Amino acid sequence: xxxxxxxxxxxxxxxxxxxxxxxxxxxxxxxxxxxxxxxxxxxxxxxxxxxxxxxxxxxxxxxxxxxxxxxxxxxxxxxxxxxxxxxxxxxxxxxxxxxxxxxxxxxxxxxxxxxxxxxxxxxxxxxxxxxxxxxxxxxxxxxxxxxxxxxxxxxxxxxxxxxxxxxxxxxxxxxxxxxxxxxxxxxxxxxxxxxxxxxxxxxxxxxxxxxxxxxxxxxxxxxxxxxxxxxxxxxxxxxxxxxxxxxxxxxxxxxxxxxxxxxxxxxxxxxxxxxxxxxxxxxxxxxxxxxxxxxxxxxxxxxxxxxxxxxxxxxxxxxxxxxxxxxxxxxxxxxxxxxxxxxxxxxxxxxxxxxxxxxxxxxxxxx
Ligand code: COA
Numbered sequence: 001x002x003x004x005x006x007x008x009x010x011x012x013x014x015x016x017x018x019x020x021x022x023x024x025x026x027x028x029x030x031x032x033x034x035x036x037x038x039x040x041x042x043x044x045x046x047x048x049x050x051x052x053x054x055x056x057x058x059x060x061x062x063x064x065x066x067x068x069x070x071x072x073x074x075x076x077x078x079x080x081x082x083x084x085x086x087x088x089x090x091x092x093x094x095x096x097x098x099x100x101x102x103x104x105x106x107x108x109x110x111x112x113x114x115x116x117x118x119x120x121x122x123x124x125x126x127x128x129x130x131x132x133x134x135x136x137x138x139x140x141x142x143x144x145x146x147x148x149x150x151x152x153x154x155x156x157x158x159x160x161x162x163x164x165x166x167x168x169x170x171x172x173x174x175x176x177x178x179x180x181x182x183x184x185x186x187x188x189x190x191x192x193x194x195x196x197x198x199x200x201x202x203x204x205x206x207x208x209x210x211x212x213x214x215x216x217x218x219x220x221x222x223x224x225x226x227x228x229x230x231x232x233x234x235x236x237x238x239x240x241x242x243x244x245x246x247x248x249x250x251x252x253x254x255x256x257x258x259x260x261x262x263x264x265x266x267x268x269x270x271x272x273x274x275x276x277x278x279x280x281x282x283x284x285x286x287x288x289x290x291x292x293x294x295x296x297x298x299x300x301x302x303x304x305x306x307x308x309x310x311x312x313x314x315x316x317x318x319x320x321x322x323x324x325x326x327x328x329x330x331x332x333x334x335x336x337x338x339x340x341x342x343x344x345x346x347x348x349x350x351x352x353x354x355x356x357x358x359x360x361x362x363x364x365x366x367x
Contacts, residue, residue: 002133004124005175005327008069008166010062011294012055013044013159013281020156027152034156035279039257043159043282045144052081052140053094055162057342059290060099060136064338067166067329071099071341074166075132077106078123080115080139080286082315083146084108087197095138099338100345104136112191113253113314115139115286117179117322120165120310124176124322127169135167139286146193148213157255158214159282163290174325177307178239180232181320190220191315225259228319230266233311236321244269246307247323249296253312254278254288263311275301285314304328 019042020031034040046055056079064071077099079092092106111118116139123135140162147155167176195211196202206212233250237243244267252260257278264271275296284291289310296302306326313319 001128002130002169002171003173003175004127004167005170005172005330006165006324007168007327007329008063008065008067009164009290009294009297010059010066011161011163011291012058012062013161013291014046014050014055016045016047017042018045023156026149027155029152029156037258038157039278040156040282041279044161046142046160050142050160051085052079052083052091052142052162053085053098055142055160056091056095056138056140056164057098059140059162059164060095060138061338061342063136063164063166067168068332068336069134069166070336070338071101071345072103073134074101074104074136076123076126076135077101077104078109078119078135078137079106080109080111080119080137081141082110082112082115082193082285083141083143091140092138097349098342098345100341100348101136102348111286111314111318112316113255113283113285113288114312114316114318114320115314116163116289117310117312117320118181118318120167120176121179121181121320121322123167124179127167133169136164137167138162138164139288139290141285141287143214143285146212146214148210151213153218154214154216157283159284161281161284161287161291163287163294165290168330170330172327174327177242177323177325178236179320179322180235180239182228182232182318184317187220187224187317188315190217190224190317191215222256222259224317225255225313226262228313229259229263229311232319232321233263233267233309236309236311236323240323242307242323247273247309248306249273249275249302249308251275251289251292251296251308251310253314254281254292255283255313302326
């Protein structure tokens with residue numbers, strides 16, 4: 001049975017930064033309150049021409065570069081997102097098209113901030129079963145588009161960004177070792193975006209009632225997160241036959257510094273074994289774990305052979321953890337530059353559109 005190794009990684013965030021002081025000029029809040037209650041100092045916010053797919057493609061190209069793969073090597077793309085560009089088509093399909101990953105099947109996965117863990121596990125299981133060899137897993141969000149900028153309970157928390165992993169099959173032991181996935185739909189109301197789906201399709205009333213914004217019971221979510229996070233990490237470790245002593249790094253979902261502190265206490269681990277960057281990005285939802293991972297790698301913190309626990313929680317309610325034996329890129333001889341495939345991807349995409357148009361005209365004339 002092949003092993004599923006994480007062989008590539010990349011991240012992208014919008015250029016525009018919104019600091020706590022900027023927020024204090026928009027609503028009744030201040031830098032001290034936000035830092036004390038969340039640990040957040042600033043977050044990146046998408047401009048009008050930035051979308052989950054554009055951030056995802058930028059992150060994916062970097063991940064493919066690290067893995068030394070071209071877009072056409074990918075068998076499967078899973079995009080975890082809670083801010084998809086449309087109800088359908090899936091954001092993953094937009095990414096597939098923009099990348100020119102013509103061989104890949106692509107779909108979105110909706111598990112809120114836990115999504116990247118669920119998606120990485122799904123990709124790893126597809127590799128372990130032998131059904132695919134190479135997967136691109138992406139967490140991409142522009143939740144800023146769904147935030148009520150008048151609601152100081154939520155608008156201070158979220159930021160935009162994307163992170164990507166490449167997973168590849170190898171006979172060498174290692175890679176993803178274990179994962180646990182949990183859900184409790186009875187708590188769904190504590191963090192939701194009620195309208196825009198088929199229960200409350202957009203209309204004047206839903207807009208008037210602000211149902212297209214994120215609604216959150218902050219205290220309930222805080223209690224839930226502190227209850228499940230450390231426990232999920234322990235479960236995944238046990239499943240892999242490991243203990244916290246074997247682990248070099250815990251990479252948690254970056255929602256709130258105080259939640260991470262509580263998880264550290266539960267696991268009896270010092271905070272310096274946790275990768276934390278919530279101060280500079282806020283809560284980028286499903287993108288937060290890969291973004292934190294990429295930063296840790298770029299700082300030289302993560303080394304080949306390190307055991308890592310990824311752990312997250314979010315709306316749904318959902319929570320989960322995944323352990324990995326860090327390997328890095330697989331040995332390969334060729335050098336590829338995935339960026340150079342983008343022009344071809346655009347040309348290919350237009351040619352396919354023209355071909356469909358001509359096909360439609362021919363069929364129309366014949367029928
Ligand atoms: N600036 C200033 N004051 C604020 C504020 C803000 N941005 N937001 C809330 N307050 C005020 C409240 O109105 C309240 O005032 P009151 O006591 O006069 O009524 C006071 O601060 C305390 O509010 P409370 O909601 O109890 O604060 P808290 O310590 O629970 O912190 C959160 C609020 C949202 C930061 C915290 O509950 C949290 O992080 N929850 C988890 C959220 C999360 O992670 N969501 C995403 C999950 S993926």
